Amino acid sequence: MMDVRPLHNEQDYDWAIGEVSRYFETEPTLGTPDGDRFEVLSSLIKEYEDNHFATAHGDPVDVLHFAIESMGRSQAELAALIGRNRASEILNRVRPLTLEMIRIICKEWNIPVSALTGQYELGRAYG
Incomplete structure (x- = not known):
């Protein structure tokens, strides 16, 4: 075929x-x-x-850490996609991912959208 x-x-x-x-x-x-x-x-x-990717699914921040540690990505690459401060805040669970960030990351890193859309807890209140 x-x-x-x-x-x-x-x-x-x-x-x-x-x-x-x-x-x-x-x-x-x-x-x-x-x-x-x-x-x-x-x-x-x-x-x-x-x-x-099943082991990483469920927590979008864990998926991003997995991509950085195991898929040859870097925090600098993430920062280039969504902004330096935002990348750091997301990886440290200070800021939530937005739909636009999810779209960009999934497209550029070939990560399934479902891997980044699950609910997760932030380390401190955002807002």
């Missing part, structure tokens, strides 16, 4: 994300060859994420 393969490692995962992201601008019609490919790739990506 159209160069689709199992996702065994992070390189395979990155390849699949790149392939499926081409369909985001114009999602293919269901039942077409591109539609079938999109559906299969999306299923493979979801399965890979469920198996490899």
Whole structure:
């Protein structure tokens, strides 16, 4: 089937994300060859994420720490995406993630949106 393969490692995962992201601008019609490919790739990506990111899911701040420690990301990269003070405040549980921050981080770091939308506690009152 159209160069689709199992996702065994992070390189395979990155390849699949790149392939499926081409369909985001114009999602293919269901039942077409591109539609079938999109559906299969999306299923493979979801399965890979469920198996490899499951330990980090539940607490968005833990997911960010996991990305920094285990996925080759850095706090400086996070700061470049959302702002230096904001990155520090989020990682220290002082400030909550906003929807716009979640969108940016998920797009740039290929993190599933569901990994950053869970509720979590802040270390001190924000506001």
